[in-house]
Amino acid sequence: MLFNQRAYFKNGALLAATCAIAALPVLAETANFGTLTLSRGFGAPTAVLRGSTGGSYSLSAIANADRHKNKCLGFATPTPDHIIVLQQNFSKLTIQVNSKGTDTTLLVQGGNTVRCGDDAGQNKDADIVDSDWQAGSYRIWVGTLEPGVKSNYTISVQE
Structure with a gap:
């Protein structure tokens, strides 16, 4: 039996590349909550x-501004807190944070765009409409x- 080094490395590289590609969706779709x-x-x-x-990860490292030129502010973890999967297109969505008084910010990345939100009116909690x-x-x-800054929150999503 002859050892074919070229075929071994070619097949090994192919296997490694296949495993890496197969793992990407799992890694990309991980969220804290x-x-x-x-x-x-x-x-x-x-x-x-x-x-x-x-x-303590600056959200401006993801984007300085969103598609409407709103600044992306705040500090969070590098891993997203949540993932929302939309099964169909939506003409309008509202995403609103309720932290009971903490000054929150919001960054949503997906659909080839970034959306950022800060204070919702006189409320200190962030929203995106x-x-x-x-x-x-x-x-x-x-x-x-x-x-x-540690604070518990809820997010509501409305059509």
Whole structure:
């Protein structure tokens, strides 16, 4: 039996590349507090997420500004807090944080775009109200204006 070194390395490289590619969706779809899948007509109780802030990773490292030129502010963890999977296109969605008083920020990345939100009116909690949400996976970070601030929150999503 002859050892064919070229075939061995070629097949080994192919196997390594296949394993790396197969693992990418699993790595890319990891979140600190889980995933929520939504279809049009979802009910309000279905679209609630819970988590806590506390990171020191600057969200401006993901994007300085969003598609509407809103600044992307705040500090969170490098891993997204949540993932929302939209099974269909949505003409409009509202994503709102409720932390009961902490000054939160919001960054949503997906559908080849970034959306950022800060204070919602006189409330210190962040929200994003936007149109043209394409079906697909969206990574969500909930941040605070100061690094390391720990606060529990809920996120509500509405059509």
